[in-house]
Amino acid sequence: MTGHACDMVIAGGGLAGGLIALAVARQHPGMTVRLVEAGPAPGGNHRWSVFSSDLTDEGHDLLLPVKQTVWDAGNEVVFPGHSRQLAAPYRSIASTDFAAALARELPQGAIQVNAPIAALDKGGVTLADGTRIDATRVIDARGALPSPHLHGGWQVFMGRHLATHAPHGLTRPIIMDASVPQLGGYRFVYVLPLGPSELFVEDTYYQDTPDLDAAQLSARIDAYCAQHGWTGREIGRETGVLPVITGGNPAAYLADARVEGVTLAGARGLFVHPLTSYTLPFAVETALAIAENAHLPASQLAQQMEARSLGHWQATGFFRLLGTMLFGAAEPAERVRIFERFYRLPEPLIERFYAGRSTLADMARVLVGKPPVPVGRALSALASDRPPLLFSNTKA
Template sequence: MTPIASGGTGIAAAPRPARPARERGSPVALPAALDRPVRDDYEFVILGAGCSGLSLCHYLLEEGVDAPILILDRKTSFEDDRTWCFWDVEPTPFTHLARGEWSSWSFASEAGSVTQTTSRYPYKYLAGRDFYEHVLDRLAGSPNVTVRLGEGVGGYAEESGGVGVETSAGRVLARRVFDGRGLPPGSAAFEEARRRSVWVPQEFLGRRIRTRRDVFDPGRCTLMDFSVDQSRGLRFAYVLPTGEREALVENVYLSETGTSRQGHRSEIGAYLEGSYGLGPGEYEVMGEERGYIPMTDHRFPRRLGERVHSIGMLGGETRPSTGYAFLRIQRYCRELARAVSAGFEEPPARVHPRRLDLLDGIFLRFVRERPKECPEVYRRMFAGVPPDALVRFLTERSTPLDEARLVRALPKRPFLALAVEALLENARGRRT
């Protein structure tokens, strides 16, 4: 998502050439080769055909795993309803699918604007349909993979030699289960994380628009524009222009209040008119995407059982202080696949430096407890930290020197107080 929101890969096969970009909006069809009859037992069952589930399966195949794999998801189609963004700090099998990239990005607030530019780490824009199409095409070439859509999972239980998975279509037995179904609001995992952690909801709605005249600068994206109305809670606009007449424009709340779907649309309309002079009849809405990302320092368990592993958001792959997840998901799923191919050596508990957990927790507390001061803090961060160092921090590839630069740019007194609070809480143990 947004920055409050993403060495080699060890992959033997070169990525397939990207297909010509299709118009966004249409769903991706499940290849017939993947819609196979379901067996009674599988080596691996992956719950959830989202970013983490499909990425894990992709990496398993690249590691040479040929045991039977079943992917289950209650959704009935692969809709083009999301976008992943990340800075290009390392190779992934999906980077070449990016529809857009920017070497310059801007920040704005009532106090002014800041533009950063670096050619070293471009900011990439990956459309949901391109990711789905590419991964499903790869999976369809492997006879050991089955994907079943429209099948919900009622639960699972470990038993002798495996895990019994109850689905809406019957029961299957798996040697191991990887749960990547996310953190849906109201679920037991969602409520536990909310109760036991520092919690800031990131709620957003984005509209893909096409204008009737040249408006946008395709050479620069807007990561955070806090010059919008803040009366309902901490809020910013996010703009990814893919041409002079096309852009994804998002309305983002970091607040429990948020707004309705129609409220988001109205606020996007007001932003387009106020910032770009675009009236309602001067652009066409080509598509829409909406999301809710819990930004939390909750310590999600990597194992949900002896043979059940959590991946994606459920495994803690959303960075607490930013909401980015794509690169964390790629890093962990790659390491997990390597562990599987090596006879299931224990994968690492995390794919980021432990010291960043404390920094994330402090920053998250600041957003929750001092939201009115956040626009100025972000402005100081963008203005006071060199772009390469800031990108490395946002992608968890920072050095201690990069982190020292960030700390120097931030107001000392409030962050020191929150650091003491975080350290004391960690010393006492997490909330019960």
């Protein structure tokens, strides 16, 4: 069977693919774009958050159609020996609101869901049911691939959306509450007050394995909520296992992922923050870059974005170095000290860190002073590789 031909087909309707569709449709209203998602809705079941300073004015403009919860009063962090309020405004997007915005903003028929892809090539995609969608340009945004060419650790989490029985009293997000017991790795709880009687509570771990015990994490969220006197009804839940990339060979990874003439985007194209696993700022930047060059021939667009990916890898080497020391030099229960020390640094440095825009002065400031891990172990960690990231496809 043959479907309708189009100017651009985007494989994968997660954050990266959806933003590309939104950016291209906005900048090139005459182009026909198809967004093909294997699941029942674009965006899946997820929540993405970002500091306002992570995005350029153009990036904020791209996200305007999407409903966002915004905390202009800033955010806070809590550690065993240190707590702090930070002034940076914070924003969060639910995947349901992202999907609703795409449905409103994209032309009717542009989104195809429940459509797993069997194969793709530079001329289009073939769905599992045999339908063929021919396209002048193909974007592959289906998530990261398992690869022996990347190594590192894991960020594992469970998030619970809760309607509380009484107002919870929080006025700003708690980005990290690391005063909790450190169990199996660096652990913190992340809390978003989405409304006076609505909370999102996420239990997160930087750990050496991708293991996620849903029952155990759920019980720990129960205990955390009980400790703070929050009771209520669960209205949503999500889990995630994300790679934390500490090193590898990006050219070899891209060679394995590459299909001639197909543009790689999102985590599949390595457009992530290698330490925090943040994707939203980089997905926005990639979407804007693809929209700016959407009229290029397919092979030229693919080559341009691959060069951009390698440039991103080079620019984020500092964060992989820190990740190597985090996993290789610090005992799991002691990793909290690294983050506690980091959150004593000047706030503009912290903002640039999360945006992936740390300056040379920032890097020096992070590394100087009393090291949070033993020097010998740090040097040993830098001289060895972490295990390969042979993970299943994930959406960040």
